[in-house]
Amino acid sequence: MGTSRQDYLDTLTSRFYGTVTITKSFLENEIYISTSKEKLIDICSYINSTFQASLSAMICNDERSLNKYFKIYYVFSLPEEDTFLIVNIPVSEQEPVFPSITPKIPAAHWYEREIKDMFGLEPVGHPDPYTLVLHGNFPDNTYPLRKDFDVQTRLPHLESKLPFKRVEGEGVFEIPVGPIHAGIIEPGHFRFSAVGDSILYLDAKLFYTHKGTEKIFETMPYTKALFLAERICGVCAASHATGYCQAIEKVAGVGIPPRAKFIRTILLELERLYNHIGDIGNICAGAAFHLGSAHGFRIREYLQLLNETITGNRYLRGMITIGGVRFDINNDLKKYIVTLLTDIKKDFKELTDIMFASSSLMDRLETTGRLPAETARGLGVVGVAARASGIGRDARVNHPYAAYREVDFDVPVFYNDGDVYARVRVRVDEVYQSIYIIEQCFDKMSEGSIKTSVKELPPYRQALSYVESPRGENIYWIMTAPDNRLFRYKVRSPSFCNWPAIPYTIPGNIVPDFPLINKSFELCYSCTDL
């Protein structure tokens, strides 16, 4: 492309002269663009369509105590350039409405509904403005993320019925599933409208595991909040911990030692490994190919034991800390890791060879649950699902962090059918890439300290943080408060972006393929519901 950051800004200022104010952040890849409600839709759709920048996150923040307004931030990520354009508008309490950009940019639809539930600001022109998070059992006018709402408030529990969209017609029946499932999985409610075995429509209700995580972040000192960040999700713990630590290190203006960067990279790749191999086993289970699932879970178990040996926790918790990492990886441990990964590479290759040679399994995987590239792009799908639909986005490449600048790896995007098989193949290829990254980290990392100290946080500083978790790109936005606390910590997980895509992949498939399709996306509920 050859367009520099400044060129984009110049185009924008000349196009919208007098209606935008551009502020450069202390971080050079974040550019804040303040505008008004009236100009919002024009600017956002211009950035989205002309710059080809995708909507990475939408953040609402109750800044009434600072400047009398709620602020909504629209984070756009420029393609092929490590730059975020953050458009923001003020919304007053007296006029709690903002224009919905969903008709222009469909990726915004869940963010706007979330803002409506959590802050009580109404997206005007939203095509589907129903409750998302609070499920109707909360009393009216309860807006948990407003600053005047106390975290410990005990609210009466109202009886509520969630609205479901249904298909009517001869022979159409409804199959309700969940929130307590038959498998050992997280809770969500799915309502299928089906004729015989073929699904016509799927309505999914999530946010059952909403724990008020973002509100709890605002009540904790930043040192304690690290442990909350690790517990946003069980299987993305290292990603969330890294994301949180990077955010704190950025606002504090602290760099971490190179060795710590490499160790973090190793941990993040170990997380990707145990997730991907476990997911492949799980997909086999979804297709009733139990040989594959048994071997998949067996290898995952070796990796989790490795995690426990390195960090003391099977989910890599308690290792990554603000300013670096808590424990070092010595030579014996390094040898153990490298040997184990070499064995696993061979073991895993044998497993996938068996899988892909099995016609009964391939029959279930191929052409099932297709996600066309256009739908994926429109809904802002990220991670494995996006790459399987031919969209080559990966935060490790687009917005490098930790030691990813210093290692060489491929991002597999060439299987662009967007079916279950493509998502399996992307994972298989990423497994080898992860092992390759870990090997390079061990080769390149030098001796040295593993931690620097962070003492005081400057108040009211804002920063973005980003991590490519096994499921896709995690985006975090932090704003500090006085006394080493957080004013706001927004977590946007990849699952939040990808969930809305699932209902589009279901119609035309048979009911027994739903678990398979769902497992091929392997989305977290806890990451989404927060």
Next chain:
Amino acid sequence: MFTKFQKSFQTGVVTSSYPYEKEPAPFRFRGRIEIDNERCKQCNICVDVCPTGAYTWIEQDGKRYLQLSHAKCVFCGICEEMCSYKAIAITNSFELAATHKEDLLTKAGFDTKESVEALGKKLNEKIFSVFKRSLHVREVDAGSCNGCEWEFVALYNSPVHDLQRFGIDVVASPRHADCLLVTGPPTRNLETALIKTYHATPEPKMVIALGACAGSGGIFSNCYATKNGIDNVIPVDIYIPGCPPRPQAIIYGFLLALDRVRK
């Protein structure tokens, strides 16, 4: 076809022998926490740094003692790291499950007269006498982070732990279950579902609270969207601490659970 058999034969038996043989957790594993009251200088740092407020002070015979609740603990290890007097020691013992929340205070773990190995040998016998050959479990996620779920999946689906070797099986519906294994703080949006599931389970039934969230609300306690532990919603028979508890710790919890039912 041949490659499938070859792979299975080459792999061999991978099932762990816990609890018949001891399988110590890795060196860095953070398990039961022990407090040395002699060394403690009451500087209060552990109380200050604990993210879940698991440490409290108790008065006994005019003396002040530090007390830890393993039900609240998320095993982050920050207390041991911050204590300058080495009064807090994190051991790698994971057999922490208890039938009463009080047993999880200060010194967690069930004070068994018998060794765990003996308990393990007795397990089949117990299941036979109480539930006629088998124990059927329904797992209920009441808002966990998915960590506990994956540990139970590892226990049930992975050939390494293979829960079914104890005659314990996972069933699809609470109507077929003898035991509910509940995780999560629980959340407000799942409270009704949890209560309905409990009532759908036939008597006699037992409830196991799995993990720090289920035991006390853990790091998510005192929030508008959660309750502080499963026992605020339904009665709990067994608590298994951990964040999340490792598969062997869950096996230990089952051993304890079956003992309890026989009483």
